[in-house]
Amino acid sequence: MQQTRTAASLPIPSHDLSVVYQAALAMALGLFIVGFVGFSHIDAVHNAAHDVRHSNAFPCH
Structure with a gap:
């Protein structure tokens, strides 16, 4: 019997996680600098x- 995989059970490619981490770090750095x-x-x-x-x-004032 062959198992079927659903989208929820598929592993997330490491490249996609890398993009998410880079975006999160860029946003955090931007918020830190602005703050x-x-x-x-x-x-x-x-x-x-x-x-x-x-x-x-x-414009700033």
């Missing part, structure tokens, strides 16, 4: 981010 710069009390960090926003034509 650090957005709530930083260090003037140099705030001013650097402010200048980058203006040089990219992104």
